Amino acid sequence: MLTRSEEDHLKAVYALLLDGDSALTKDIAHRLRTKASSVTDMLKKLADKGLLKHEPYYGVKLTAKGRGHAVQLVRRHRLWETFLVQRLGFGWDEVHEVAEQLEHVADDKLTDRLDDYLGKPAFDPHGDPIPDRKGRIRPRKTQRLSVCRAQESVRIAAVSETTDGLLRLLDSKGLRIGTQLTVLEVHPFDGSMDIKPKNGASFSVSKEVSHHLQVEPA
Amino acid sequence: MLTRSEEDHLKAVYALLLDGDSALTKDIAHRLRTKASSVTDMLKKLADKGLLKHEPYYGVKLTAKGRGHAVQLVRRHRLWETFLVQRLGFGWDEVHEVAEQLEHVADDKLTDRLDDYLGKPAFDPHGDPIPDRKGRIRPRKTQRLSVCRAQESVRIAAVSETTDGLLRLLDSKGLRIGTQLTVLEVHPFDGSMDIKPKNGASFSVSKEVSHHLQVEPA
DNA sequence: TCCAATTTTTAGCCTCGTCTAATTTATTCG
DNA sequence: CGAATAAATTAGACGAGGCTAAAAATTGGA
Ligand SMILES: [Mn+2]
Ligand SMILES: [Mn+2]
Ligand SMILES: [Mn+2]
Ligand SMILES: [Mn+2]
Numbered sequence: 001m002l003t004r005s006e007e008d009h010l011k012a013v014y015a016l017l018l019d020g021d022s023a024l025t026k027d028i029a030h031r032l033r034t035k036a037s038s039v040t041d042m043l044k045k046l047a048d049k050g051l052l053k054h055e056p057y058y059g060v061k062l063t064a065k066g067r068g069h070a071v072q073l074v075r076r077h078r079l080w081e082t083f084l085v086q087r088l089g090f091g092w093d094e095v096h097e098v099a100e101q102l103e104h105v106a107d108d109k110l111t112d113r114l115d116d117y118l119g120k121p122a123f124d125p126h127g128d129p130i131p132d133r134k135g136r137i138r139p140r141k142t143q144r145l146s147v148c149r150a151q152e153s154v155r156i157a158a159v160s161e162t163t164d165g166l167l168r169l170l171d172s173k174g175l176r177i178g179t180q181l182t183v184l185e186v187h188p189f190d191g192s193m194d195i196k197p198k199n200g201a202s203f204s205v206s207k208e209v210s211h212h213l214q215v216e217p218a
Numbered sequence: 219m220l221t222r223s224e225e226d227h228l229k230a231v232y233a234l235l236l237d238g239d240s241a242l243t244k245d246i247a248h249r250l251r252t253k254a255s256s257v258t259d260m261l262k263k264l265a266d267k268g269l270l271k272h273e274p275y276y277g278v279k280l281t282a283k284g285r286g287h288a289v290q291l292v293r294r295h296r297l298w299e300t301f302l303v304q305r306l307g308f309g310w311d312e313v314h315e316v317a318e319q320l321e322h323v324a325d326d327k328l329t330d331r332l333d334d335y336l337g338k339p340a341f342d343p344h345g346d347p348i349p350d351r352k353g354r355i356r357p358r359k360t361q362r363l364s365v366c367r368a369q370e371s372v373r374i375a376a377v378s379e380t381t382d383g384l385l386r387l388l389d390s391k392g393l394r395i396g397t398q399l400t401v402l403e404v405h406p407f408d409g410s411m412d413i414k415p416k417n418g419a420s421f422s423v424s425k426e427v428s429h430h431l432q433v434e435p436a
Numbered sequence: 437t438c439c440a441a442t443t444t445t446t447a448g449c450c451t452c453g454t455c456t457a458a459t460t461t462a463t464t465c466g
Numbered sequence: 467c468g469a470a471t472a473a474a475t476t477a478g479a480c481g482a483g484g485c486t487a488a489a490a491a492t493t494g495g496a
């Protein structure tokens with residue numbers, strides 16, 4: 001049985017490896033709003049438990065066992081987010097903190113039944129894939145909207161940052177998972193982009209926003 | 219914000235006061251499977267926070283504030299139990315441990331929406347009343363089956379102990395919340411009781427069982 | 437190459453929640 | 467009443483998980 005803190009560290013490592021492919025002590029500390037010295041201790045502990053390998057200055061790698069724990073944690077997090085939005089009517093900008101707590105209730109029967117109850121959803125409210133009970137994740141080939149060129153037509157597949165501010169901004173512009181849009185123009189000066197949603201007037205989004213939108217061919 | 223341990227101590231005090239009307243250090247320790255010395259420390263801390271008053275050898279009394287926290291914890295516990303049974307198909311003997319964890323996710327929005335989602339249930343799967351969002355509890359006048367006399371006809375309102383063994387025994391005899399039955403005979407020798415459920419053959423139950431069945435007039 | 441900046445670790449301290457063992461305090465009973 | 471018993475507290479320890487400040491290790495730039 002892992003403690004909450006152990007779980008959170010594993011999840012941080014897992015997330016850093018996914019989108020940056022290295023997990024350094026200082027980055028883990030930053031992500032968990034803690035200090036590097038605290039992370040050093042925890043990495044030692046997790047390495048002793050056979051959940052990861054740590055090479056200073058190079059980074060952390062998860063063992064199969066460690067990755068398994070991380071994936072199950074992600075599974076629980078995303079299932080709860082889905083429950084909160086689909087069943088309890090929460091907004092997609094309101095679920096992260098609560099799911100951050102619920103994810104630590106580690107009970108396989110609970111997790112699997114919740115999964116069934118929700119209809120074994122493939123994606124959470126932010127478009128992120130939900131691992132199945134065996135930890136398998138349906139792969140998708142998406143790219144950031146920010147790398148798209150003028151004239152491309154795409155569909156929003158996921159939001160790769162789940163801060164309230166971004167999510168509410170997207171809400172206010174009518175941009176959500178599944179929204180189809182065409183890139184009209186990209187402005188090299190600031191990286192901003194003019195886009196036109198399929199059903200709506202065109203407007204522009206900043207680089208900060210387009211960077212966090214994962215899209216797939218429409 | 220209370221820690222998990224603080225919450226569990228408050229709940230233990232609350233429960234002890236409800237069905238014994240005193241809460242002694244040693245009883246709290248026994249209920250939480252911990253030691254009296256640990257409880258002493260925690261009581262000091264909770265008293266400092268204005269959640270309870272402690273008089274050694276006499277017992278603990280909750281302040282309004284402390285009772286409020288305890289009642290909200292009970293509310294969350296029973297709502298989750300209801301969710302697990304009604305929505306996820308858990309047996310009533312399988313929910314306690316999980317609810318013991320879920321109850322500590324303290325988020326008013328979550329609790330209230332879960333309550334709505336379940337249709338503001340008045341009772342949990344064990345027949346225990348669920349406090350409403352203001353902490354109000356619908357009062358009921360029930361008594362233990364063990365104090366009933368021959369010929370009395372009653373309805374099972376609640377099970378006042380939620381150990382797996384008892385619940386599974388009741389399941390196997392077809393005794394559940396709402397079951398109507400008539401007391402045929404009480405045997406003074408061992409306190410066992412012959413009963414006849416409305417729809418079923420008669421059989422006998424031990425004192426241990428009848429003691430934990432709360433009934434109301436049929 | 438070698439120095440400066442960055443990253444990581446170490447050392448020492450702290451709080452929280454728990455424990456055991458010893459002690460104190462209250463209650464109960466002969 | 468006074469002794470035995472029961473209940474509670476105190477004292478001291480420990481592990482988990484965090485912190486700061488200082489030291490050590492590595493990297494990378496001039
Ligand atoms: Mn978490
Ligand atoms: Mn998500
Ligand atoms: Mn609990
Ligand atoms: Mn219950």
